[in-house]
Amino acid sequence: MKNIVALLTVFILFMTQSASAELYDPDEVQVYIVPMIDFPEPAAAQLSKILSDDMKIWVKSSVRLGDLEAATLPGTRQLSGDSVIEKSYPIVTRLPGSSKNTVYVLLTTRDINSETGAFRFQFSMHHSEMRVSVVSMARMIEFADGKPVVNHLVLNRLYKMCKRAIGEQYFGWKRSTDINDIMYSPIMGMPDLDRIGIHHKENDDENEVEPVDKNRISI
Template identity: 40%
Template sequence: MPEQIAANIARALTKDTGLWVKSSTGVPSGAIEPFAGTHQYPAEDYIALAGPVSARLPDTSVRTYFIVLTDRDINARSQNFRFQYSFHAPMARTSVLSVARLLHDKDGSPAPVEVVGLRVQKMLMRIVGEMKLGWKRTNDPTDLMYAPIMSIDDIDRMSLVHSVERRKPLQ
């Protein structure tokens, strides 16, 4: 992901969450190999790759949560699902977000840049909401925390707002 796009995403997340979000430069994925016979990569390998890199980043603490973005399709080693958009390792304070399936519409054609940006923003906000803000998943298909996400249609239907936030009284 180009550094400027990552920086723009970080600024938007800071604005949306009130948390300090920073981006970093790209990290080579090293020798991560796909599962045999697939184009899916083990999400756990990205968690392991992020550990040493995140330890060297400035201005981090034990409260810092890391999100690794990859353009590769991911799945958990267990392969209990067909694929995963994201994978979380709370004890490592790290999540992985795959943008591979966010780049295309359901017919396989490239999605417009604005649509891809909104999808990435939703998924990142969802990770921050769940991992840092304690938001719970819901069965409301228009809610940011809707689960289970089974297709790109589900992400496109979700709003950028969590229903708990919508129900807060105006201050």
């Protein structure tokens, strides 16, 4: 895990060292990128700048969360995404500039899953009423000769999942059946994640897919 964190920090800083978000200064922070205790702060900060530039809203990063002591699923090392969201909510909503409209996207290198156990893993989980999402990099990492590799492909996967979370939670983007849309659903594995586009086709009502549960949304 430490190797992954170190690789992520170095690579994302190198690739985005020239990134500089436009100055957004609304009355409130629109989106917070919140690194969990295992995720590097510099990487979260650079990611927030890129998302700000792309989505034209104020996406701000915070310092790392303390240990949430979130539950793990029985017989696994997977974090309960439900537990992460519930335990982080009273903490992230105290961040400076937060309001009832602020969206929070938590980042972790740990594997996550739903307590329902309906899937083997999840890239991300969301709670619409709390406006909190958690995105996991665990299944996005590439390996070469048994060692973790963080490259353009890995960062693109992370970026897509963060943009999806913000699109759904902040802008109200709907799920789509168009594989070229970033909101394509369902994403059942890495091939789907790599295939989807990075933009959303707005106002395409024919392709909208409503989530099964309006509060707890899977990938």
